[in-house]
Amino acid sequence: MQSEPDSIVEKSPKGRFIRFNEQIGKGTYKTVYRGYDEESGCEIAWNVVHLDQLPQQEERKRISEELNILNNIKHPNIISLINAWISKNKCEVIFITEIVHGGSLKKHLRKIQRPRLKILKHWCREILKGLEYLHSISPYPVIHRDIKCDNIFINTHNNQVRIGDFGLAIKLQQQDFTQSVLGTPEFMAPEIYEERYGPPVDIYAFGMTCLEMATQRRPYEECTAPNQIYQKVINRIKPKTLDLIQNQDLKEFILKCLEDQEKRPTASELLNDKFLNESEDDNQHVVILEEEQSEQILESNILKYDPVFREQLDFDSSILIQLNESDEMHIKITFTDLTKYNSSFQEFIKTSVQKYSDLQKPEQFAAFQEEIQKQGGIDKAVWVKPSEESKKIMKTQFLQSLEQFQSTVSTLLQDVDINEWELIEQQILVQFQQQRKQAKSRLPN
Template sequence: MVACVVKSDPLDKDAEPFVEVDPTGRYGRYTDLLGSGATKKVYRAFDQEEGIEVAWNQIKLRGFADNEVMLDRLFAEVRLLRSLKNDNIISFYNWWTDEKDNTLNFITEVCTSGSLRDYRKKHRHVSIKALKKWSRQILRGLEYLHTHEPCIIHRDLNCSNVFMNGNSGQVKIGDLGLAATVGKSHAAHSILGTPEFMAPELYDEDYTELIDIYAFGLCLLEMVTMEIPYMECDSIAKIYKKVTSGVKPLAMNKVKDPQVKSFIEKCIAKQSDRPSASQLLQDPFFDGLDDDQ
């Protein structure tokens, strides 16, 4: 199916023109970018049927012409996203390929306030209670992924892949592009992710969904300190050396609240001592919070 270019109505001078619509005519894409990565651009778009703003994710397939593995991974992400339904996971609406432009396009929910990293930078004064509420929602999303059949490991959880609806305080995990589905053994065997958030066992290429718990712990550390973990390292090699030697990021010294510090330490403990998302949700750390589901 080929997406067609839509010309705006010359009589309607105030209308914001779509630069592209999907093959069904339901979704229209605007020019403004919500974000971009190495392979993907995310544009603001509109669902004409529901009357809501959405995100139009566009991946140029040209760059993967010689890389079957990456192509397979992209299509796997799309198939995976379609099957997920959870309040703390970005919703997925539709997908198609455009053969003329050689792109893979998919429509997802848009979070009004962007990534958790950007949101936290914008709002410097946030209570521990609010950080706990955000954390609990991330854990609920992880619990859903980890107890899914088959189990899903995100593998690249960090504050730029978690998104915020700032008006409601709702938090959603997105960017499942590196997610892996694993069988009953819950073991996976390839190295990928964002180095600062990668658990030591990831480097050994023998890991389970508990790598997401480690990454979550470092997300909480970033939320508290507004500092990306291991900022003191100027190369991936130095991060690798510290992580595999069990050296914690210097940012841990900035966490003044003992309860928060102890909770982060549980999350980044060695694999055999690390709790599951379900166990962490029962932790006294969350006692006294009103329910934000």
């Protein structure tokens, strides 16, 4: 017989906290139940981490770090830790946090669909106040590293927002940067992949969270694999969903958060941004393109270029790239280091070209050239016609063959009687004429 959700199934060692049979959340290694604090008379969140399910010692260390961080954090926009203990019999760590009625912002957004602009601004201020506090903790700032709607919780009784789930958080300690590559790919700043980052990564993730709040769409939903997201992020290609937002001030606010880390504003600076000031449009809903229009934009953006790679590495260390099947012109890339041409380079090219509306425009192609040369091992990139390129290849290969032939004949003629040279010359001429006809027939019309 199953227990009722409000039945008591467990008590804390000292009897202060009780756990009900109602699960309110679940992660990879953590399960969250509704509970009750008999000392305060308040409901609480009873978090259970199953130690035997953690894959390695590093994960256990992260749980310990999360508890250590939560134990020293007190702020109205951050979920508070109340108590914690280890259950050796069950191989579990239990920690008690305050419960936030309303659940995650992600869950709340599904209910309300599109928020009014003033509500979105309120949520932004609340999150930024929490981040401002974390980043100003002395002596060592705390980086959350996993800011997203799933980890932001909302009290639907008073619309207060709180940051939770500090499982990936870290104290910066003595160094100005940290190096672990952790987080949710859609919300990870470029510098995380470069393994040298600090508090600005939370601002980048906050920008992506704003984007999700406004559109109810996951950033980079056009990507089907983490590697595609990675290629877009490191090449600073913004999510396509950003084009759906019609509120220009909101879009500019998000773009500020997605700048390179040297230019990215702090939480304190964003709290003073003009976007968060009251305006006459605050009672309007966030405006995004209608479903049908947005699907058309996303689809057209995805299908803009479909590069095909044609290799001629053995000829002159180059490749030809046809951006679309019907294109007459190809991009020729010549390498100084052939090891740079691999599947990762192809993925980079496929992602990079999507940034440009028309690569045949000189200014756009110049930007593309500069971008690919930063990859290293590349001499140049130019536009070519495949037919002219084929003629060059044929001519070069013919001259190379002729040089080899001359070298061979010179050796042979040393042993031939001079009276037989005329006959040999005639035979060679016939062979050359036949070769020329075959080569000409292979050339494009």
